[in-house]
Amino acid sequence: MSNRNCQGVLLIGLTLIATVFSPPSAFGEEKSSGFHWTDNPTEGIADLLLGEEHVVRYMYGFDRSDEQRTEETTKVYHHVFGPGTDTIITKGPGGLYPHHRGLFVGWKKTIVGDESYDFWHCREGIVHQRHVRFIEMRSGDESGSMTAEIQWNDPDGNPVITEKRTIDVSRAPGDSGAGYGWQIDWRTVVSSNRGEIRLEGDRQHAGFQFRAAQPIADGKGARYIRPAGFPEGLDAFQVGDDGDPPPHIDLGWLAMTYVLDEKRYTIEYFEDPALPKPSLFSERPYGRFGAFFKATVQPEKPLSMRYRIRVTSGRTPTRAAIQSRYDEFTAELASIRGPEQP
Secondary structure (H helix, E strand, C coil), X not given: CCHHHHHHHHHHHHHHHHHHHCCCCCCCCCCCCCEEEEEECCCCEEEEEECXXXXXXXXXXXXXXXXXXXXXXXXCEEEEECCCCCCECECCCCCCCCCCCCEEEEECEEEECCEEECCCCCHHHCCEEEEEEEEEEEECCCEEEEEEEEEEECCCCCEEEEEEEEEEEEEEECCCCCCEEEEXXXXXXXXXXXXXXXXXXXXXXXEEEEEXXXXXXXXXXXXXXXXXXXXXXXXXXXXCCCCCCCCCECCCEEEEEEEECCEEEEEEEEECCCCCCCCEEEECCCCEEEEECCEEEEXXXXXXXXXXXXXXXCXXXXXXXXHHHHHHHHHHHHHHHCCCCC
16 A cells, blocks of 8 residues: 555544534534533643533643642542632632542552552642543533543553543533523543552542632632531531541531622532442531542442532522422432442
């Protein structure tokens, strides 16, 4: 075959690969009224937009060129934008507790034999979370989704855990009937590369959690709504892990509300009831909240975690409205699993 023909075949093959991986609504310059992705691999940023409005931003850069960039890119996380704004309402590097960033997951104690790795703080990039590849990115009128492979690496850069992370984002109607927010369905599958791995820590330093933008910490402005039977006050309910069982566990859902740039946002956090128990919930006035549990991961038995995050602006939803949405979420999961699955 001539060089020209070889080049033609190669070009066709690359075009087919690009078409399968990146549908016309993804990565392109053409404006869309629906959900669509734009990707900047040089910066390590992938944005999901609804029309021209930003929705979420996947932060996946990995840069060891200097200390600052090492710290900025030591873990993988997602930013969230305020509905109807171009404002990032989650925290990035720096500020109070710089390892807290947007929507993120990790365990302070990831134990393999006699070794323990801190994939919560990922301090100084010694251990780190590193994006490997996009498995899939999809977009359309009703939703946008992505699945990424992420390695949790030891100090030598070798994987301890491989994470497959999927987010599926759609509109979430506001309770008042006006406007909308974001519904973020999150699934993380954690697989072992090192035999048996124990995931341990405490409610302040492990699990899947949300961190609000730094100004919330500056004013200690986070307030909380909980299910019936749990503390009624709006101030953060701060507890430790002592006791058998420890307090403030197995809530199922928790909501945080705060004001940023004169807009009020409410973040509803729904946890899959099939996750390991007890699930220790954490809330802080500076704007970090979520839940932690202990688990063991085997190569043949990965850990699958499902959550739903709902982000709205305006009037704070009632407890009853949030409870109703959580019940819908758990019913959806039950229908997916079928009657014989937990």
